[in-house]
Amino acid sequence: MTDSWRQPHRLLLVALGALTVFFLLAPTLVVVPMSFTASNSLTFPPEGFSTRWYEKMVTDPQWSTGFVNSAKVAFLTAVLATALGTLAALGTVRGRFPGRNGLQLLILSPLIVPVIIIAIGMFSVFVRWKLAGSIAGLVLAHTALAMPFVVVNVATSLRTVDRNLELAAQSLGAGPVRTFRRITLPLILPGVMAGGLFAFITSWDEVVVSIFLTSARFRTLPVEMWEQVRQVVDPTVAAVATTLLAVTTTILLLALVVRRQAPAR
Amino acid sequence: MSALRGSTGAAGGATTDRPDQPDRPALVLRGLAKSFVDVQAVDGVDLEVRQGEFVTLLGPSGSGKTTTLRMIAGFTRQSAGTIEIDGVDMTHVPPHRRDVGMIFQNYALFPHLTAAQNIAFPLEMRRATRSEIKRRVAEALALVKLEGLGSRYPRQLSGGQQQRIAFARAVVFHPRLLLMDEPLGALDKKLREALQLEVMHISRQLGATVIYVTHDQEEALVMSDRIAIFSRGRIEQLGRGEDLYDRPVSLFVADFIGESNILRGRFERDGEGGWLARGNLRWRVAAAQEDRAALSDGSAAAIVVRPERLRIVGLNDPAVAAPGVNAVEASVRDALYLGSIRKYELMLPDGQAATVRRQVGGGEREWQSGDRVGLIWAVNDAVLVADPNG
Ligand SMILES: Nc1ncnc2c1ncn2[C@@H]1O[C@H](COP(=O)(O)OP(=O)(O)O)[C@@H](O)[C@H]1O
Ligand SMILES: [Mg+2]
Numbered sequence: 001m002t003d004s005w006r007q008p009h010r011l012l013l014v015a016l017g018a019l020t021v022f023f024l025l026a027p028t029l030v031v032v033p034m035s036f037t038a039s040n041s042l043t044f045p046p047e048g049f050s051t052r053w054y055e056k057m058v059t060d061p062q063w064s065t066g067f068v069n070s071a072k073v074a075f076l077t078a079v080l081a082t083a084l085g086t087l088a089a090l091g092t093v094r095g096r097f098p099g100r101n102g103l104q105l106l107i108l109s110p111l112i113v114p115v116i117i118i119a120i121g122m123f124s125v126f127v128r129w130k131l132a133g134s135i136a137g138l139v140l141a142h143t144a145l146a147m148p149f150v151v152v153n154v155a156t157s158l159r160t161v162d163r164n165l166e167l168a169a170q171s172l173g174a175g176p177v178r179t180f181r182r183i184t185l186p187l188i189l190p191g192v193m194a195g196g197l198f199a200f201i202t203s204w205d206e207v208v209v210s211i212f213l214t215s216a217r218f219r220t221l222p223v224e225m226w227e228q229v230r231q232v233v234d235p236t237v238a239a240v241a242t243t244l245l246a247v248t249t250t251i252l253l254l255a256l257v258v259r260r261q262a263p264a265r
Numbered sequence: 266m267s268a269l270r271g272s273t274g275a276a277g278g279a280t281t282d283r284p285d286q287p288d289r290p291a292l293v294l295r296g297l298a299k300s301f302v303d304v305q306a307v308d309g310v311d312l313e314v315r316q317g318e319f320v321t322l323l324g325p326s327g328s329g330k331t332t333t334l335r336m337i338a339g340f341t342r343q344s345a346g347t348i349e350i351d352g353v354d355m356t357h358v359p360p361h362r363r364d365v366g367m368i369f370q371n372y373a374l375f376p377h378l379t380a381a382q383n384i385a386f387p388l389e390m391r392r393a394t395r396s397e398i399k400r401r402v403a404e405a406l407a408l409v410k411l412e413g414l415g416s417r418y419p420r421q422l423s424g425g426q427q428q429r430i431a432f433a434r435a436v437v438f439h440p441r442l443l444l445m446d447e448p449l450g451a452l453d454k455k456l457r458e459a460l461q462l463e464v465m466h467i468s469r470q471l472g473a474t475v476i477y478v479t480h481d482q483e484e485a486l487v488m489s490d491r492i493a494i495f496s497r498g499r500i501e502q503l504g505r506g507e508d509l510y511d512r513p514v515s516l517f518v519a520d521f522i523g524e525s526n527i528l529r530g531r532f533e534r535d536g537e538g539g540w541l542a543r544g545n546l547r548w549r550v551a552a553a554q555e556d557r558a559a560l561s562d563g564s565a566a567a568i569v570v571r572p573e574r575l576r577i578v579g580l581n582d583p584a585v586a587a588p589g590v591n592a593v594e595a596s597v598r599d600a601l602y603l604g605s606i607r608k609y610e611l612m613l614p615d616g617q618a619a620t621v622r623r624q625v626g627g628g629e630r631e632w633q634s635g636d637r638v639g640l641i642w643a644v645n646d647a648v649l650v651a652d653p654n655g
Contacts, residue, residue, distance in 0.1 A: 165376075167360070174386075
């Protein structure tokens with residue numbers, strides 16, 4: 001009796017889920033076949049098969065420079081955001097000081113505040129500080145955007161580490177720094193690495209802040225795409241988008257795997 | 266002494282090569298107190314512990330034992346009072362420089378290190394040489410009888426084995442103090458009893474000064490040189506097990522240590538000396554007890570008699586009227602045979618219960634449920650204490 005109504009009910013649920021996934025993914029995945037088109041324009045379905053747009057992407061200095069810039073900025077952002085975010089997580093989880101909750105909120109605020117507002121704010125300040133248009137400026141901006149992901153990941157790991165382990169280490173003769181290096185860090189390493197990978201992706205496909213803070217001489221890949229799409233729509237954009245997507249997906253999967261790891265042994 | 270002793274090869278500064286000075290206390294607490302926002306967790310604790318002594322802090326949950334231990338270890342800063350270890354004031358010394366070994370109830374073994382690496386940790390922190398670390402880790406593993414398990418990770422060990430590793434890790438660097446907070450609390454009864462003896466033996470063998478926390482009175486009696494009874498953040502009584510059992514200073518201690526018969530009443534004095542009066546019953550109080558309790562005439566008091574100090578006799582037995590003996594009429598409600606002892610549950614005329622334990626095979630008469638009997642005890646076997654709830 002239960003089965004008779006449950007069966008169609010469950011079918012409906014599966015269908016609805018599949019439909020949702022399709023609508024979310026289809027527009028993204030459509031660029032993949034489009035990037036292999038033989039024709040000179042962006043069309044769907046693609047006509048013929050060719051890898052010439054990938055060749056063009058690699059040989060065109062504008063694209064390859066953008067690629068290198070993006071990788072540099074994302075890497076530096078990941079390093080900086082991981083270091084600062086880990087310290088911030090330690091402070092907000094283990095520390096006891098007035099204003100702790102306020103500080104926590106402040107660190108997480110880039111997740112809530114609309115990016116365009118952050119972008120405008122940073123642009124006006126960075127111009128004054130002569131940081132706009134430089135790699136340093138963009139790395140700093142992306143670090144602010146990426147830090148919440150590190151803090152959330154590391155804080156989650158940290159909350160699973162028994163406080164007594166750190167106290168035991170101290171009673172055995174380890175000062176705060178050695179306690180962190182020998183005990184705490186190895187135990188939260190999965191969270192730290194996952195946070196770092198999320199920070200990398202955050203910077204890697206960031207457009208809004210980047211549009212404000214890059215210049216004609218220094219552009220990241222997403223900004224380059226934005227510029228090109230507004231002028232000529234040439235299938236190279238699809239090839240670049242596919243590459244971007246592949247990198248993001250790979251790192252995202254890596255982050256999910258890393259986060260599941262038990263502490264190093 | 267084992268080879269472990271006296272081979273402290275570390276060069277960690279002030280912590281090494283201290284000459285044994287048996288006269289100087291290993292630990293002195295003076296007026297130690299800790300208040301949290303809403304509670305006074307520890308409220309003025311004074312304690313002096315000799316070198317090599319095994320002292321247990323015993324008390325109900327929430328009485329401030331853990332907080333006291335954490336202040337000694339340096340994990341919590343005291344609100345008032347001082348802590349001296351080996352004559353040195355510890356107020357401004359961080360935990361990692363106190364040279365105090367701590368054993369936690371949940372073992373707190375480092376999960377990413379093997380058993381041997383766990384034990385090596387304090388030696389590495391003291392920059393011992395590689396060969397010395399190797400030797401002393403092997404010795405420590407042998408000490409806790411876990412040779413051959415050094416390469417296991419904590420999760421590959423049983424609870425009892427984990428606790429032994431934690432113990433080895435805490436003693437391998439010869440700390441000045443060994444602190445243990447209910448280290449056997451998570452183990453089953455049988456293993457707990459075996460480990461009680463082992464911890465006690467190894468501690469003695471190493472000459473370690475131990476501060477041990479438990480809420481299990483039997484464990485405290487088995488292991489300790491002295492016991493400090495904690496109640497509401499204070500030490501209610503400090504002494505050897507026998508002192509606490511035979512001469513409790515308060516109803517709380519009498520109730521907490523061992524089984525007690527507590528007869529409540531009012532303290533009275535007349536020409537012959539002190540009495541405890543209860544309705545139309547009166548019991549003589551020993552002069553020494555009277556002096557010790559220092560009660561005023563008419564105040565609420567109680568006498569405490571241990572179950573094995575009570576005797577059951579016939580109603581007309583001459584012992585009932587003997588000098589130096591207190592007596593009361595009672596009826597036997599239950600007579601229980603427990604192997605080596607008989608346990609009788611009796612009821613006094615006013616409805617109060619009393620428990621008597623008698624050794625089996627002493628040639629004493631056996632009593633049955635329903636018997637009307639005389640319950641007697643020597644005046645000197647009862648302890649007089651104030652009754653705060655009276
Ligand atoms: N960090 C803390 N913050 C607030 N209160 C605490 C804290 N630690 C202990 N207490 C309180 O102090 C009292 C004594 O606790 P504790 O020392 O753990 O007792 P015990 O170990 O004897 O069970 C308890 O009332 C407990 O709730
Ligand atoms: Mg406790």
